[in-house]
Amino acid sequence: MIMRAVLALIAGAITSLAFAPFDLYLIALLTPAALFLLLRGFSVKQASTLGWLFGLGFFGAGVSWVYVSIHTYGHTPAPLAALLTLAFCAALALLFLIQCWVYQKYFSRSHQAIGFAVIWLLFEWLRSWFLTGFPWLYLGYVSIDTPIAPLASLGGVWLSSAVIIGISLSLAYAIDTKSKRAIAIPLAISALALITSYVTPKNWTKESGELIPIAIMQPNIPQLTKWNSNYLEGIINTYYQLTEPLLGNKVIIWPETAIPSLYANVADVLAPLVHKQASFGGSIISGVPSKVKDKDHPLGRRIHNSIYNLTQNTVYHKQRLVPFGEYIPLQENFRDLFNFLNIPDFTFSRPKTAQQPLLKVGGYQYSTAICYEIAYPELVRKYSRTADLILTLSNDTWFSHSIGPDQHFQIARMRAIENGRWLVRSANNGISAIVNPQGEVVKMAPRYQSAILEGVVQPMQGLTPYQRIGQWPIIGLYFLVLSFALIANRKNLRLLHNVMNADKARQKQAK
16 A cells, blocks of 8 residues: 555656646656556555545646745745645645545446546546636646647547547556457557547638737736835836837737736826827737726725726726635635735635626737636637637746746647637746647747747637537536446446355355
């Protein structure tokens, strides 16, 4: 048990090497198989423990960047920040505990590999919505720079994950059964995935309109000074200095919360720059907090993390907020505890209405996602169906030089493939980039320095198969296969009980 526990922890931890920035994607084929084999012959309780240890390694290594924001920018002492990060990862690891408990209790007697694979996939889906969701580290993301990347246009990251876990568990099945014939299964899945990717159209969507010239601003404002009001005037001056040489018939894009003040407080200061850009027929888009009066809200107002098209006064408010980053769950009940832990008092709110209009920029419509929102496949799909392109603003300065920004950008590239749209990303210190509908990076600004990235993007219209049908067909297929595996296991269990009862009867008769 001790040896398997260590191996489960290591297997979970090295899975992060399959994702950006390491991109050792073949590891994603090995570690789920390793966990499956480690569970063999163990009790439900033991399997649950191994699942939790795998999850602790998986999230402990994969989302270690949480420590940076808590310690460096949250000013929490290092030991306490490490403890909070460990607690966060340990809580997320409970999902793997439950996943392995369900598998070992109900699916470990017959069609084990199928049961394990589908449960894994359903728990990835569960993480997209449970308790507002943590849609990070899906196995499908590792396919972004592989020949099977086009599969995401057919079934989203869900289909990509299904292919990877299918290959992994069929390999495990071949190893477990020591059958030479069984090795044909992963080979067949791989061949089918490659052939399907090859014949999948490169462009499901079509060009619609003229090329849009854009200029992405990456100001590299230090996070430690950004929210200090003493620096606000200097930050605005920085944007003026960087933007004025770019004014013209183009779309100038500033990152998330570029101006660290409520929009109403800075609108007059920004007005000369905005009016001048509007006179050229161009646009300025910026992330900036905003305040909306709401008599139904306990505080009488909502503070939003927003994207403004400053030249046309159109706005989008962020819908998926980061727990403990942009808002504090049950804040009123645990304020004393949060003060003790030195967690800042954030008051961002979700918009009152779930459905918002697309951001209008010139004669085009932009699907917008602020930072964390780009990780939600269905949210981006919903807003991209009639959009001309996808715009995502971020401030990954919170995570410094950790692996977090690379994972975040990898996720954003997957959204471009799923929706057949050009994707534009502006981030305070990177990764700022232009991505084409195939998820390929067309241009990227140098990271961790002030930079301006200029280029053009092509508006697109039309629907990919994933945009058209969404997640439910493939999620429904998961449940269908799971039901088949459950029925097979129950039959196997009844057969086992019948054999045991017959054996007891023979022993009793012999006596």
